[in-house]
Amino acid sequence: MLSRMAHGWQRIAALCCAAVLLCLLIWHFLPWSSGIPKFTQALKNASEGLTDYTVELRLIPEEKTEAISETIRYRNDTGDTLNWLVLRTWLNAFETEETSPAALEELYGACYLNGFSYGGLTLYDVTWNGQPAEYAYVNPDKTALRINIPALEPGESGTLFFRCVAAIPDCAYRTGWANGCWQLGNVVPLLSVYSDKDWQTDAYSPIGDPFVSECGNFHVSLHAPEGYVPACSAVLTKGKDGSWQGDLLSARDLALCVYENIKVAKEKAGSTLILSYADTEDHAKRALSSAKKALRVFSELYGDYPYPAFSVCQVNFPFGGMEYPALCMVGIDQYSAEKADSLELTVAHETAHQWFYAMVGSDQALSPWQDEALCEYAVLRYVQNRYGQSSFEALKYYRVDAAIMESVPGSLTPGSPISYFSNYQDYRTVVYGRGAALLMALDDFLPGGTDAFLKAYAKEFAFQHVTRKQFEAFLNDYSGLDASPLLLDYLDTAM
Numbered sequence: 081m082l083s084r085m086a087h088g089w090q091r092i093a094a095l096c097c098a099a100v101l102l103c104l105l106i107w108h109f110l111p112w113s114s115g116i117p118k119f120t121q122a123l124k125n126a127s128e129g130l131t132d133y134t135v136e137l138r139l140i141p142e143e144k145t146e147a148i149s150e151t152i153r154y155r156n157d158t159g160d161t162l163n164w165l166v167l168r169t170w171l172n173a174f175e176t177e178e179t180s181p182a183a184l185e186e187l188y189g190a191c192y193l194n195g196f197s198y199g200g201l202t203l204y205d206v207t208w209n210g211q212p213a214e215y216a217y218v219n220p221d222k223t224a225l226r227i228n229i230p231a232l233e234p235g236e237s238g239t240l241f242f243r244c245v246a247a248i249p250d251c252a253y254r255t256g257w258a259n260g261c262w263q264l265g266n267v268v269p270l271l272s273v274y275s276d277k278d279w280q281t282d283a284y285s286p287i288g289d290p291f292v293s294e295c296g297n298f299h300v301s302l303h304a305p306e307g308y309v310p311a312c313s314a315v316l317t318k319g320k321d322g323s324w325q326g327d328l329l330s331a332r333d334l335a336l337c338v339y340e341n342i343k344v345a346k347e348k349a350g351s352t353l354i355l356s357y358a359d360t361e362d363h364a365k366r367a368l369s370s371a372k373k374a375l376r377v378f379s380e381l382y383g384d385y386p387y388p389a390f391s392v393c394q395v396n397f398p399f400g401g402m403e404y405p406a407l408c409m410v411g412i413d414q415y416s417a418e419k420a421d422s423l424e425l426t427v428a429h430e431t432a433h434q435w436f437y438a439m440v441g442s443d444q445a446l447s448p449w450q451d452e453a454l455c456e457y458a459v460l461r462y463v464q465n466r467y468g469q470s471s472f473e474a475l476k477y478y479r480v481d482a483a484i485m486e487s488v489p490g491s492l493t494p495g496s497p498i499s500y501f502s503n504y505q506d507y508r509t510v511v512y513g514r515g516a517a518l519l520m521a522l523d524d525f526l527p528g529g530t531d532a533f534l535k536a537y538a539k540e541f542a543f544q545h546v547t548r549k550q551f552e553a554f555l556n557d558y559s560g561l562d563a564s565p566l567l568l569d570y571l572d573t574a575m
């Protein structure tokens with residue numbers, strides 16, 4: 081009897097141990113195995129009162145579509161009475177070759193690998209506070225949708241709802257399907273930015289990143305076929321019904337990549353979960369290692385990384401990378417062995433955008449230097465920090481000094497809006513290279529140097545949208561000097 085009882089207890093103990101081991105194993109192989117990351121108190125504080133987006137997504141690969149159901153709870157903080165809202169519907173630019181940003185001559189062959197492919201949104205059931213709302217596109221590429229609403233006074237709130245079907249083009253671009261990856265940047269419609277008594281309706285420029293939006297809070301659910309792996313600005317976890325769920329606070333966009341087949345590397349660095357998605361384990365680990373180093377350097381230089389996770393997503397497009405809040409896309413070419421340095425610098429540049437674009441927003445259509453030049457400068461500091469002064473000098477010569485010597489059309493300056501540029505070569509030389517020269521000049525001009533200024537700038541304007549005028553005013557206040565002639569010289573004077 082005793083021995084049988086002892087045997088029973090041994091079996092129970094063994095079963096318990098096996099159950100614990102099984103749980104640990106399952107935990108280890110889940111993408112969030114390092115622990116589901118939490119939002120910081122700073123992020124929670126910043127999220128209060130922001131526009132709230134509840135987004136339900138259903139990817140239907142066989143139809144090359146994504147069904148979207150979206151509820152936007154909006155409070156009018158503009159100070160004006162609003163009679164309409166404007167949604168940015170960027171995907172509609174992919175309807176025709178005339179408006180598609182991927183149809184730019186220098187990109188077409190690399191993006192439309194199988195010829196032109198249609199993309200666009202079909203809207204259904206647009207309501208405001210439960211009542212049908214009239215709507216119409218207000219710009220030629222149909223990327224700005226005006227929705228009429230009954231007068232919404234300052235301080236009043238309301239709820240916009242709509243469903244739409246997004247046709248995803250066969251296109252190696254930031255939006256498109258390519259080689260087993262659903263690259264879903266700028267697919268979810270977002271409210272535009274209200275400034276100077278109107279909503280912004282900039283066209284989808286083929287050069288640069290024309291996206292301008294305020295921070296909001298996102299609640300996401302995604303249905304994708306079994307076996308597909310999603311990467312998202314929000315950390316997604318799989319529910320019992322097979323759908324993926326997640327939240328993201330204080331973010332100005334929501335991007336996803338959904339993979340049919342992918343390798344994932346993951347690591348917790350401090351309080352940040354880093355996820356890296358690539359075609360091989362080695363590639364995923366290399367990109368993760370670069371992201372980890374960049375997050376550490378920039379956190380020290382410009383303040384804490386704000387989001388609980390950061391995803392680096394290998395995609396198919398002819399660019400180095402593309403930034404979104406808590407996520408970046410990196411072109412598959414960057415992962416080749418010959419481009420080891422290039423992958424590291426690309427990841428560093430896109431990671432820097434988490435501070436200058438994602439956290440501190442600016443008008444990327446009107447003043448692209450305000451995020452691109454800052455990120456290019458940050459990459460130089462990253463290299464100096466990691467590899468020393470001579471590597472910094474070499475990269476500075478290659479990316480900044482050479483840009484100043486290069487010949488470009490006379491009217492282009494780093495302060496030009498993206499609509500002035502007709503090719504990527506000039507855009508990169510002027511906005512990135514010559515723009516970064518301003519930050520190098522500020523390093524001599526400012527008593528504490530540029531990095532200390534950028535840290536104060538990031539703290540002052542976290543989760544806000546900063547105009548050039550505000551940048552300039554803050555710079556003058558911060559330094560106690562008049563930096564305006566320097567800005568005029570570097571940003572607005574043609575060479």
Ligand SMILES: [Zn+2]
Nearest residue numbers: 429433452455
């Ligand atoms: Zn950039």
